Amino acid sequence: MYRYDTLDREILADRSAEFREQVGRRLAGDLTEDQFKPLRLMNGLYLQLHAYMLRVAIPYGSLNSTQLRKLAWLSKTYDKGYGHFTTRQNLQLHWIKLADTPDILDHLASVDMHAIQTSGNCIRNVTADPYAGATAEEIDDPRIWAEAMRQWSTLHPEFSFLPRKFKIAITAAPKDRTAAKVHDIGLAVKRARDGAMGFEVMVGGGMGRTPYVGSTIREFLPANRLFSYLEAILRVYNRHGRRDNIYKARIKILVAALGAEEFARQVEAEWDKVGTDADLPDLEIARIRGAFAGGAFETLPPRSEAFEAAKASQLAFARFVRNNVKPHKKPGYAIVEISLKGIGETPGDATAEQMDVVADLAERFGQDDIRVTHEQNLVLPHIRLDDLPAVHAALAAVGLGTPNIGLVSDIIACPGLDYCALANARAISVAQHIAERFADADRAENVGELKVKISGCINACGHHHVGHIGILGVDKKGEEYYQLTLGGSGAEDAAVGQALGPALPYERVAEAVDTLVEVYLRERKDGERFLDTFRRTGVAPFKEAVYADVH
Amino acid sequence: MPTYIKRADGKLAVAEDAFTAVADDQDIAPGDVIVSLTRFEAEGDRLLAEGRQVGVRVESSEDVEALAYDLPRIAVVALAFPKFRDGRAYTSAALLRERYGYKGEVRAVGDVLREQAGFMVRTGFDAFEPADGATVEDLERAIHRYRHVYQRSADRRAPAFAEREV
Amino acid sequence: MKALTANRLVDGEVVFWDGGRWVERFADAKLYDDAAEAEAAEAHGKNQPKAVVDAYLIDLVESEGLWAPLSYRERIRALGPTNLNHGKQTEGGAAIAALKHAHGAARSTGRVDLIRRK
Ligand code: SF4
Numbered sequence: 152m153y154r155y156d157t158l159d160r161e162i163l164a165d166r167s168a169e170f171r172e173q174v175g176r177r178l179a180g181d182l183t184e185d186q187f188k189p190l191r192l193m194n195g196l197y198l199q200l201h202a203y204m205l206r207v208a209i210p211y212g213s214l215n216s217t218q219l220r221k222l223a224w225l226s227k228t229y230d231k232g233y234g235h236f237t238t239r240q241n242l243q244l245h246w247i248k249l250a251d252t253p254d255i256l257d258h259l260a261s262v263d264m265h266a267i268q269t270s271g272n273c274i275r276n277v278t279a280d281p282y283a284g285a286t287a288e289e290i291d292d293p294r295i296w297a298e299a300m301r302q303w304s305t306l307h308p309e310f311s312f313l314p315r316k317f318k319i320a321i322t323a324a325p326k327d328r329t330a331a332k333v334h335d336i337g338l339a340v341k342r343a344r345d346g347a348m349g350f351e352v353m354v355g356g357g358m359g360r361t362p363y364v365g366s367t368i369r370e371f372l373p374a375n376r377l378f379s380y381l382e383a384i385l386r387v388y389n390r391h392g393r394r395d396n397i398y399k400a401r402i403k404i405l406v407a408a409l410g411a412e413e414f415a416r417q418v419e420a421e422w423d424k425v426g427t428d429a430d431l432p433d434l435e436i437a438r439i440r441g442a443f444a445g446g447a448f449e450t451l452p453p454r455s456e457a458f459e460a461a462k463a464s465q466l467a468f469a470r471f472v473r474n475n476v477k478p479h480k481k482p483g484y485a486i487v488e489i490s491l492k493g494i495g496e497t498p499g500d501a502t503a504e505q506m507d508v509v510a511d512l513a514e515r516f517g518q519d520d521i522r523v524t525h526e527q528n529l530v531l532p533h534i535r536l537d538d539l540p541a542v543h544a545a546l547a548a549v550g551l552g553t554p555n556i557g558l559v560s561d562i563i564a565c566p567g568l569d570y571c572a573l574a575n576a577r578a579i580s581v582a583q584h585i586a587e588r589f590a591d592a593d594r595a596e597n598v599g600e601l602k603v604k605i606s607g608c609i610n611a612c613g614h615h616h617v618g619h620i621g622i623l624g625v626d627k628k629g630e631e632y633y634q635l636t637l638g639g640s641g642a643e644d645a646a647v648g649q650a651l652g653p654a655l656p657y658e659r660v661a662e663a664v665d666t667l668v669e670v671y672l673r674e675r676k677d678g679e680r681f682l683d684t685f686r687r688t689g690v691a692p693f694k695e696a697v698y699a700d701v702h
Numbered sequence: 703m704p705t706y707i708k709r710a711d712g713k714l715a716v717a718e719d720a721f722t723a724v725a726d727d728q729d730i731a732p733g734d735v736i737v738s739l740t741r742f743e744a745e746g747d748r749l750l751a752e753g754r755q756v757g758v759r760v761e762s763s764e765d766v767e768a769l770a771y772d773l774p775r776i777a778v779v780a781l782a783f784p785k786f787r788d789g790r791a792y793t794s795a796a797l798l799r800e801r802y803g804y805k806g807e808v809r810a811v812g813d814v815l816r817e818q819a820g821f822m823v824r825t826g827f828d829a830f831e832p833a834d835g836a837t838v839e840d841l842e843r844a845i846h847r848y849r850h851v852y853q854r855s856a857d858r859r860a861p862a863f864a865e866r867e868v
Numbered sequence: 869m870k871a872l873t874a875n876r877l878v879d880g881e882v883v884f885w886d887g888g889r890w891v892e893r894f895a896d897a898k899l900y901d902d903a904a905e906a907e908a909a910e911a912h913g914k915n916q917p918k919a920v921v922d923a924y925l926i927d928l929v930e931s932e933g934l935w936a937p938l939s940y941r942e943r944i945r946a947l948g949p950t951n952l953n954h955g956k957q958t959e960g961g962a963a964i965a966a967l968k969h970a971h972g973a974a975r976s977t978g979r980v981d982l983i984r985r986k
Contacts, residue, residue, distance in 0.1 A: 158850045158862045165848045173817075178878065180918045186834075189787070190817060198921060200945050201955055202880035231954050248879035272787065302852040302862065308824035309796050309855065312789025389793050390765075424801060429854065435863035497951045568941060569949035579951040629939060 152215060152520060153298045153442040155263040162305070163260040166267055170194050171253035178250065193311075195241075195269030196252055199572045203247040206269040207259060211279035211297035211321075212240030212523035216510035219521055221262040223506035229255055234506070236491060236499040238563060238614055239276055239318070240523040241269055245570050273311045274304035274385075278320035278329045281522035284443060285532035287480035288324035290340045291348060295440045296377065297321050299431055303378055310385045314392035315400035317385070318357075321350075325643060330525055332356045332365045332645035333617055335402045336384060341371055348374040354384060354414065355406030358611035362647040363403045366411035368418060375436070379429040383422035387414070446533060447518055451483025455536035461543075470592060471543050471554040483536050487517075489529040489546060490553040490561060494590045498564040498582050499527035508549045512542055525614075525641075526563055526602075528556065559601040559668065560586040563614055567607025567624060568631070574607035576624025576631035576657070581605055584661035589668075598668055601681045602640075617641035619682045620664060621648040631657045637667070637693055638685045652694050663697045670696045706809070707838055709828040714838045714845070721757050721778060723811075736780050739764050742772070750775055759811065762790040766797050773804045781827070783812035792825045799826035799856035819844040826856035869928040869935055870906045871897040872913050873945065874920035882945045882956070883920060885913055890920060892956070894946040895963035899928065899935055929970060934963060936970030943967055 155163075170190075177187040191197075195206035207222065214222075222242055226234045229251050235243040247255070259265055268275055279297040283289065300319060304310070310317075320329040323340035331337030337353035350372045356365030372380050384402075393399045406414045462469045477486040489509060491499050501509075513521045513531055516538040522530035534542055546552045555561045562585060565571065567578030582605055589595045604618030615621035621636035632654035639648030655663055668681070670693050675684045685693070708717040722731040726738050735749065736757035742749075749756050757778030760766055769776065779798060781791035791810070798804040809829035810822050816836035823845050830841060850862050871894070872885035883890040884897030887909075891897065900906035906925050913923030927938040937943045947967050948955010957964050 156866070158865060161849045162852070162862075169847055178918075183917055184877075184921050198875055198880055200941070201882055201948060202875075250878050272789075305852050306821075306848065307853055308821040308851075309792045310789070311821055312787055312792065312818075386793055390790055394788060394790075432863060432867075434867060438863075438866065568944060569951050574941075577950060579949075583951065631940065 152213065153294070153439065159302075160260070160263065163263070163265050163267075166194075166265060166306075167253070167256040167260050170256055174249060174253050189271070191249075191252075192270040193268070193273070194252075194256070195266035196247070196249070197270065197572070199245065199566075199570050200568075201570065202245065203249050203252070204570070205244045205247045205252060205255060205266060206237070207242045207244065207264060207266050208269045208276045209240050209242060209264075209523050210301045211277050211283075211294055212281050212525070213279075213283075213294060214521040214523070215519045216514040216521065218262045218264055219506050219510040219513070221258060221264070223503040223510070225255060225258060226506070227503040232504075233500050233502045235497070235566060236501065236523050236527050236529070238525050238527060238565070238612060239269075240278055240281075240525055241276055242523075243566070245566070267305060270316075271311075272313045272315050272317075274300075274307060274313075274317045274319065276318075277301055277304070278318070278331075278334065278525055280322050280324055280328050281524040281530045282324070282328060282477070282486055282532060283522075284446060284520075285479055285484075285486050286324055287478065288326060290323045290342055292440075292443050293321045293323040293340060294443050295436065296338070296340075296374075298439050298442075299378075299436060300381070303381070303431070310389060313385070313389055314394045315397065315402075317388075317402065319381075327641075327643040327645075328524065330614065330617065330641035330645075332643075333358055333362070333614075333641055334365065336381070337365050338377075340374075343371055350374065350377060352380065352384075354418075355403040355411065356645070357401050357403040358614060358616045359401065360398050360609050361404065361407075362611070362616040363407060364645045364647060365403075366406060366414075368411055368415035375433060376427070376430055378431050379425045379427060380418070380422055382429045383418045383425050386421055386425075387417050391417075448481045448484065448533070449535075451481070451535065451537075453482035455483060455539075458536040458539050461540035465540075467547070467552070467554070468540060468543050470596070471547075471552060472539070474554040474558065474596070475556045476539065479533065481533075485534050485536055485539060487531040487534045487539070487542060488524070488556045489531065489551050490555050491528050491551075492555055492561045492586065493550050493553045494560060494586045495583050496550075496586075497579050498562050501529070502549075505549050505551055508545060508551065512545055516542055526561065528561070554592060555595060557600045557602070558595045559589045559598050559603060559664075560595055561602075562586060563602070563604040563618070565606050565613035567605070567613075571607055573610060574624065575609075575626040576607055576633065578605040578607040578613055578622075578624060581622060581624075581633065581657070581660050585664050588661050588665050598672065599680055601668070601671075603664065604639075604641075614641055615639075616647050617645065618648060619680075619685070620667060622660060622664075625654050627654060633657065633660045635660075635663060635667075635697075637690060638682065640682060644682075649690055651690060652698050655697075666696050667693050707830045707832065707841060708807075709823065709830075714830075714842055716838060721755070723759065723780070734777070736778055739768060743768070746772065746775075757807070757809075760791075760794060762788045762794075766794045766802075770802055773798070773802055773806070776806055778807040778809055778829070779804065780809040780811045783810060783814055783818075786813045786815050786818055788813075792821060795822070795826040796856050816840045816844045820847055824851065824855045824857045824859065870900045870903075870925045871928060871935075871937070872900070872906070872909045872923060873897070873926055873942070874913055874923035877917075877919060877921055880921075884946075885909055885923070893959070893963070894937070894956075894967065895934075900925075931970035932962075932966040934966040936967045943970060 320331040320334040321338040333356040339351040352369040353365035517531040562582040564578040564582040568574035605622040606613035606615040607624040617639040623634040635651040636648030734755040755777040759780040887898040928935040929938040
């Protein structure tokens with residue numbers, strides 16, 4: 152893993168000192184709220200319904216045990232003993248006091264963490280594949296590039312006041328676990344026929360009020376030209392993105408207005424002028440690459456007797472393995488996903504105790520490596536098969552053994568009206584009701600892969616547009632209503648969901664999801680996922696079933 | 703004479719402003735003036751022929767490329783921040799310095815706040831008309847806030863990766 | 869009927885105006901029958917930038933013989949989140965129960981303006 156050096160640390164310390172001064176000026180009355188708000192937002196500090204919320208950056212969703220323990224400790228000391236992992240692979244603390252924030256940032260800095268650019272119209276935390284360095288599918292380790300982008304984008308002098316926020320995702324595997332196609336920039340690592348490494352560059356994806364799947368503007372960008380190309384894209388956007396209407400300010404609107412071809416032409420013209428000066432020297436890339444190299448893998452047989460025995464004798468373990476354990480590039484190892492979607496729990500929440508347990512497991516069994524997924528779960532990327540039964544038992548003991556990764560109860564939900572000042576409706580309790588309906592693990596497994604994603608408002612933090620079933624909270628005359636969409640996907644087969652019909656009241660949503668699942672089970676053909684069936688049948692049978700009793 | 707804050711030899715100081723900013727609907731003042739891009743395009747040659755120094759105010763929606771051929775004759779380019787959130791002028795400044803090698807004054811005008819000073823200096827601004835009453839000390843503090851930077855920019859400061867090589 | 873609410877600057881806590889100071893319990897809030905009086909209180913609230921952020925009036929509705937915020941959002945502010953029992957609702961008692969049960973009443977009134985506020 153990448154370790155911060157003195158330079159990285161001094162930048163964090165300076166940022167922390169700057170924010171301490173700004174908070175001091177606000178509390179002393181030298182800054183008005185109007186003046187202070189943009190300053191606190193640049194450090195991920197929001198004022199929500201019940202308290203301040205601090206969004207801590209987890210760069211490319213990668214943590215070590217010291218860092219996770221610190222987050223646990225912060226949540227106990229300054230919050231109510233839990234944290235909320237988000238679709239941006241970040242952690243939100245929902246009950247923070249303004250006066251405590253300078254100290255919190257110092258504590259974060261002490262473990263090489265921060266809240267820089269977790270809000271504001273700047274380049275946000277880069278999303279990367281949570282299986283990076285562990286999956287055999289990847290062409291390169293995307294964390295190398297994500298870390299280089301983290302540095303490049305931090306306090307960027309030219310691109311810190313963009314028309315709107317800017318999100319980059321990078322994946323190096325054919326199976327996209329980053330939602331790259333619905334990011335402002337999605338990068339997919341590719342290899343050219345001659346073996347040279349590079350990126351497919353997709354631009355203009357996004358969610359919110361007008362969702363788009365990104366367009367490829369360059370099939371192959373040589374890897375060593377990444378930063379000049381990013382500069383060209385950001386420059387074209389900074390100059391020409393709309394600033395008159397926040398709903399039209401994201402790059403997706405510019406790309407759609409110009410057309411992807413014309414946008415690409417402008418980027419290429421700018422890129423020609425930028426030249427190679429803006430690229431990162433190979434030496435620096437090599438330095439960062441070195442930090443991610445290796446991993447302390449033992450040479451193990453591909454088959455573990457202890458693992459096989461546990462699987463054969465324990466039903467719960469076998470189920471956990473079926474759903475939460477993924478193949479590793481090294482024989483004898485596995486990738487373990489930890490579901491933060493316990494039935495009836497708040498999606499993405501982890502208590503301090505749970506965080507401590509995960510940190511301990513990572514340290515003891517998992518090369519001190521922890522990841523956060525954009526689906527609001529955690530990952531232990533390098534677990535020996537031999538150790539899996541012990542890891543599972545330890546997880547299950549603190550309520551982290553839910554075997555539902557990718558299943559209908561593994562729901563993405565934003566904080567919604569329970570916490571968020573922008574919300575129209577609740578998202579968490581809708582997720583809880585749906586999960587409870589599918590509490591029967593056999594039934595959930597029988598349904599198979601089904602991604603339900605819920606947002607409390609059109610800002611789409613819950614990625615509802617790309618849910619196989621998407622659920623959007625709307626406000627109908629002061630009441631909570633929910634607009635359902637079907638057929639979205641945030642993966643490599645990205646698509647924006649299609650509206651099912653008129654919005655449903657709160658009480659009817661979980662039941663409607665149940666009905667949709669029943670229609671799928673009735674209609675599905677061999678091996679089809681919900682999404683495949685929907686794509687084959689279209690919306691009609693689903694619509695008919697859900698609205699049947701309305702007439 | 704009104705004053706502004708000017709950076710020379712790496713230091714900020716309060717300086718007297720020899721230039722009068724002339725709005726499009728005003729008559730040209732005597733002496734050195736800053737006029738809009740539109741007005742410069744129409745009247746620049748004449749104003750320069752009168753032997754005075756001329757500066758041009760470029761709005762955030764305007765392209766500095768329009769000045770490319772005139773830059774050697776222009777003493778000041780004043781880049782406007784209609785709101786501090788409008789970051790287009792950072793790109794304009796970077797282009798003036800890096801792409802066109804402009805050596806004259808690049809002045810930040812409009813909603814200029816101390817919090818932005820570090821970014822401004824990095825992209826090539828060397829003169830400021832603060833809107834928040836920031837003093838030379840306030841701006842110096844903001845400019846020297848960070849001991850290191852991560853990116854190359856117009857200020858030619860060595861980025862972290864270059865520092866690491868040494 | 870109206871009440872004045874805000875978030876306290878130093879910690880973000882939801883607070884209500886009791887006529888003389890900011891209090892944490894909705895049950896202690898001053899209730900305004902008179903529109904002019906309510907607006908005067910709001911103006912006063914907006915004038916305390918070192919104490920609170922964004923003071924505004926909320927509409928109330930009757931519930932179990934007590935008053936409760938009309939909009940769902942405001943009831944969540946007065947109670948705490950609905951997913952976990954760790955906000956103001958932990959206090960319990962009749963005043964909290966009235967807020968919780970105000971549910972039905974507010975849903976039928978169809979007022980939206982408060983939800984739009986930030
Ligand atoms: S989608 Fe809306 S309600 Fe949910 S977290 Fe984002 S802004 Fe808040």
